[in-house]
Amino acid sequence: MMTAERFLALVAAWGADVRRWPAGERAAAEAFAAARPDVARPALLEADAVDALLHASRVAAPSASLRDRVMASAVEAGLHVRRGGRRWLDRFGLALGAGWAAAACAGVAAGVMLGAHLTADVEADAILYQASLLGVDDTEVLG
Amino acid sequence: MAPIADPDEDLVRRVGQGDPAAIQAMVARKLPRMLALAQRMLGDPVEAEDVAQEAMLRAWRQAPRWTPGKAKFDTWLHRVALNLCYDRLRRRREVPTDAPPDRPDPGPAPDRGLLAAETGFRVDAALARLPDRQREAIVLCHYQELTNIEAAALMEVSVEALESLLSRGRRALRIALADLRPGTEGA
Numbered sequence: 001m002m003t004a005e006r007f008l009a010l011v012a013a014w015g016a017d018v019r020r021w022p023a024g025e026r027a028a029a030e031a032f033a034a035a036r037p038d039v040a041r042p043a044l045l046e047a048d049a050v051d052a053l054l055h056a057s058r059v060a061a062p063s064a065s066l067r068d069r070v071m072a073s074a075v076e077a078g079l080h081v082r083r084g085g086r087r088w089l090d091r092f093g094l095a096l097g098a099g100w101a102a103a104a105c106a107g108v109a110a111g112v113m114l115g116a117h118l119t120a121d122v123e124a125d126a127i128l129y130q131a132s133l134l135g136v137d138d139t140e141v142l143g
Numbered sequence: 144m145a146p147i148a149d150p151d152e153d154l155v156r157r158v159g160q161g162d163p164a165a166i167q168a169m170v171a172r173k174l175p176r177m178l179a180l181a182q183r184m185l186g187d188p189v190e191a192e193d194v195a196q197e198a199m200l201r202a203w204r205q206a207p208r209w210t211p212g213k214a215k216f217d218t219w220l221h222r223v224a225l226n227l228c229y230d231r232l233r234r235r236r237e238v239p240t241d242a243p244p245d246r247p248d249p250g251p252a253p254d255r256g257l258l259a260a261e262t263g264f265r266v267d268a269a270l271a272r273l274p275d276r277q278r279e280a281i282v283l284c285h286y287q288e289l290t291n292i293e294a295a296a297l298m299e300v301s302v303e304a305l306e307s308l309l310s311r312g313r314r315a316l317r318i319a320l321a322d323l324r325p326g327t328e329g330a
Contacts, residue, residue, distance in 0.1 A: 013309040014284070014291075022291045022302075050317050054285050056262040057270065059179040066192050070174055070199045074158075074166045077203035082161040 002028040004039045011040075016048035146212030155216045159207035166203075173217070174199060176287065177224045183282045184228040186271040194231065198224040218293050225279070225297065232275060262323055269319040277312030280305055 002025065010029055014020045021029055033040035062070075075081060149155075154172070157165030177198045181191035201223050202216075209216065270278055276298070283294040284305075295305040 009306065009310070012313065013306040015313070020284070020288075046317070047313075050313050053262070053266050053316060053320050053323060054281070056259065057183070057266045057286070058260075058263045059182045060188060062174045062178050062195070063192075066178070066196065067170055067174060070170050070196055071166060073196065073200045074203045077200050079158070079166070079203050079207070080161045081163055081166070 002032040004032075004036065007032045007036075007040060008043050011043045011047045015051045015054075016044045017051060147215055149211060149215045149217075151216040152211045155206050155209050156211070158203070159209060169202065169206075170199065173202065173220060176217075177220065180221065180224050180282060180287055181228055183267075183270060183286060184225070184279065185231060186267065190231055194224055194227045197227055215293070218289070218297060221283070221287065221289070221297055229275075265320060265323060266316070269316050272319070273312050273315055277308050277315065280308035281312045281316075284309060 006025075007029055010021060010025060014022070018026060018030060033044065151172070154165055154169055158169050174195060178191055178195040181194035181198075182188060185191050185194065198220060202220055205219070270281065273281070279298060280294065283289045283297060284291070289297070291302050291305060295302045298305060298308075300308070
């Protein structure tokens with residue numbers, strides 16, 4: 001059973017958002033808050049104010065340059081990038097439905113496929129190129 | 144011990160096989176998280192980019208030999224990035240500097256955006272002034288949204304000690320930012 005002391009400690013540490021409370025104590029803490037609003041409400045209000053301040057912090061999203069460097073570093077790290085770009089490129093070409101784009105994609109895909117032993121630079125370029133094509137639909141990549 | 148369920152398991156396997164789409168997906172999924180972690184731990188955008196890039200490089204090296212079931216890949220990656228952050232924080236202490244790290248110009252912020260930017264700036268500054276361990280606890284639990292068990296394991300402390308760090312950190316922030324009223328910081 002949740003005590004007032006434990007409830008206050010929980011809110012002081014994890015804030016007012018129930019979803020952040022430790023899963024094992026969440027139900028008991030919610031029950032306590034419902035049963036003892038005289039104790040819970042002031043603590044939750046105070047914690048909510050701190051939560052709101054924390055939410056005001058903003059961080060920059062990765063720049064395109066950083067993303068490119070990181071993707072290129074996969075090859076530098078020794079990953080042997082599969083020559084499996086055709087499926088993606090073909091799908092991209094179909095989605096576009098534009099002859100010139102399909103032709104360009106196929107050309108690049110063919111270029112990527114040609115070498116049995118791609119150099120590291122070319123492999124990195126392949127990743128970056130695919131990223132530039134697929135960047136329009138990250139949800140597809142992430143599933 | 145039951146194997147740990149890891150939402151990244153399949154993605155890591157595909158990265159290890161050199162699947163270009165998986166590499167891109169890993170970047171989309173993890174780079175923003177690692178960059179945010181480093182930005183809040185270090186308060187320096189340039190150093191944060193270096194840390195995020197190095198952490199991802201190590202992820203690429205680790206992926207082919209990753210053994211699923213022993214740990215979450217995301218937790219491992221946090222450990223790597225945190226170690227890199229602490230290396231830099233240690234170096235800063237060894238080479239004291241008068242100038243605080245540069246902050247990026249938030250740019251034009253019309254209307255309430257100006258207020259939000261100012262509030263965010265104040266919060267970030269207050270976070271930066273917290274003791275390292277309190278800041279780490281808040282960053283891992285509040286911003287990175289790790290569970291209490293994951294964060295405690297990463298910090299190599301008990302869950303009770305983690306809660307103590309969180310409470311003290313939040314109290315310090317509340318005091319430091321007492322003049323800011325909630326609800327004025329914008330979305």
